[in-house]
Amino acid sequence: MVQKTRWIGGHDERIRRVTRWFAPARFGFFYHWGLFTGGGNSSNGSSAPVLCHASISEFEAAAPAPDVVARNLVATVQRVGAKYITFTVVHSCDGWAVMYPTAVPGFLRVTTRDYVGALLAEGARKGVKIILYMPGGMGHWDTPGGPWVAENLRTPEGYAAGLTALVQELVARYGAQIGGFWLDGLNPLLSDLPALMHRLLPDAVVLVNNRTRFNSPEVDVSTTEFLSHLPEPLYNRPGGLLKPIDWIDGMLPPMRDFNEDIPTCNEWWHGAPPYSWEFILPFAYRQGTGNYQRDPLFWIREMLCSLGMRGQWNYAMGLGPMLDGTVPPEFEPMLAAMEAFMSWAGESLADTTGGEGSGLVPGWCNDGAFCPVTVSRKNPAVHYLHVTEAPTTSVLRVQPNFRPIRSVEDLRTGHPIPFTQNGALEMTPASWADVAAYGAAVFRVTLE
Missing domain, CATH: 2.60.40.1180 (Golgi alpha-mannosidase II)
Incomplete structure (x- = not known):
């Protein structure tokens, strides 16, 4: 007698949301873009200049118009056959600068130009889904150059209220143009936020970085940024995710399905200070260090492993664009290689499973x-x-x-x-x- 499989943790609804567009898309880009584009890092311990652009006015004077940046960001994705973008609305390493004119109190650096809205509109025109990144907890607000946020956001309780208000404002401004939300961690006080996101946008996908345990039923997809050990072949990232990573909130190896693998080829943003080898080696953070530049085909093989070695995984390359939204020239060879490969091999990836x-x-x-x-x-x-x-x-x-x-x-x-x-x-x-x-x-x- 065959018994019907019983699932826990909102699994049926998770399947519905993930398979609506995210799972068939499979391949995306992760764009970190803001005041740190070109160099700098406002997070604790950075030895680099605090931020490439010291103020919003300086940043907006240097950056092209939002629609120009948006067109360039989307054009790169379309060129290589990717289907979606994750974009940093606000980032703790970017001085907590918000990339649209928010009215939520407490954020001290807010653009007057609407870069988020321009990207969402361009994505809607070109059929590229946009996921919005935001930190899932407050950190790095009191590092050199700060404080980066006002007092009302500096406590876990204050930040939980502020981020909830930000999500509500984003949905009110942009609605269903938002394909999903990407949370970098999840403050325990924000455990109900994914459910709110789904109430506001029922078809949105909610991702939480490194949350492979799925201990929140409204989280749709976990992500894997770090590896537990170096894989073989070196580009086979799923082979480096077979052990727990205890220092990341007790992260267990990812499951067969509902995971997004997220390597980076340039430390997440253009001009970012490189991680030290003391950091890279113990945590296998950058098994691709230098290989993307030395071997343009490394990226293709890495993507194929992330999409083909497990089950319903996605793959998003963390490639920090330049201030105009174009790709740094050192990565042009790997983009050209991916474009050539996807021109005939795209069928083998779109709307597939591993x-x-x-x-x-x-x-x-x-x-x-x-x-x-x-x-x-x-x-x-x-x-x-x-x-x-x-x-x-x-x-x-x-x-x-x-x-x-x-x-x-x-x-x-x-x-x-x-x-x-x-x-x-x-x-x-x-x-x-x-x-x-x-x-x-x-x-x-x-x-x-």
């Missing part, structure tokens, strides 16, 4: 091959095999989880690939050249 538990087993295969797998959500018989490390032989062997294979074809060329199935799926492409040329060879594998 390969854990699917008809093909993702991960290590024969003779050094490594193969993330994605599965079409619309037709689960269709799997996509991404070979990010080619075997040292001409033959690739993949475990098919006891599922019969109907056909295999090269996704880029459309050519059928010879294969046999005697237990493992064995296939012999003409070459593995796409691995070196694009970051991966991709095959559409259709199951019976």
Whole structure:
């Protein structure tokens, strides 16, 4: 007798909200942009200048008009086939500056121009969803250069009231243009905030950084910023998330589903002071340090692992844009590589889920091959095999989880690939050249 699965923690509603747009989108960007763009950090312990732009007036004199910044931010996303943006409305490392003219009292640095509204409007025009970032707790308000907020926001109770008012104001101003909210931590006094967000915007997705335990039923998606250890291959971030990270609020390894993986290629914002190696190495914070610049294909392989090694995960690259919203030139090669890859491989990522538990087993295969797998959500018989490390032989062997294979074809060329199935799926492409040329060879594998 088959029993119906019972879920806890608002799981059915979580599935509804996440699958409405966020899960099918899969690939996004995380933009930190504000007074710290170009350099600086107002958080405690920074050895850099406090902020690149010392005041709102100085910042607004240097930055282009909001609609120009918004067009550039969205254009980068569309260029590489990403589907959404997370944008910092306010950040503790940015002097708690708010990027729209808020009327909520206590924020001492508030723009007179509406950068948030311009980005939301541009996203709506271009079909790019916008998620709004905000800190889930008060911190760094009394660091050098501060105080950064007024007295009413400096206590946990005061900040909880202030952030709640900010969310209400954002929804009143922009409504359903807001695709979701991204909370960097969650003050216990704000435990009801995700529920409020859903009451105000029923279809919004709510993400909380590092909250892998889902101990708030209204949290839809956890995120993984730090790794517990260095993975193998180095770009396989899910392989570095297999142990608890006790120093982050007892963070457990992320579950198969409902996670967003968030690496950064330039310390989150343009010109940010680099983390010390004493910080990076123990916490495996930046397994990609320097690799994005040295190897433009590293980013592609990293994304494929985050989207193909577990289940319903998303991937958002933390790339700090310049003040005009364009990408720093040192990252142009990796953007060009992603654009070339997604021009023919986008089908294998959009509206898919990862390969854990699917008809093909993702991960290590024969003779050094490594193969993330994605599965079409619309037709689960269709799997996509991404070979990010080619075997040292001409033959690739993949475990098919006891599922019969109907056909295999090269996704880029459309050519059928010879294969046999005697237990493992064995296939012999003409070459593995796409691995070196694009970051991966991709095959559409259709199951019976």
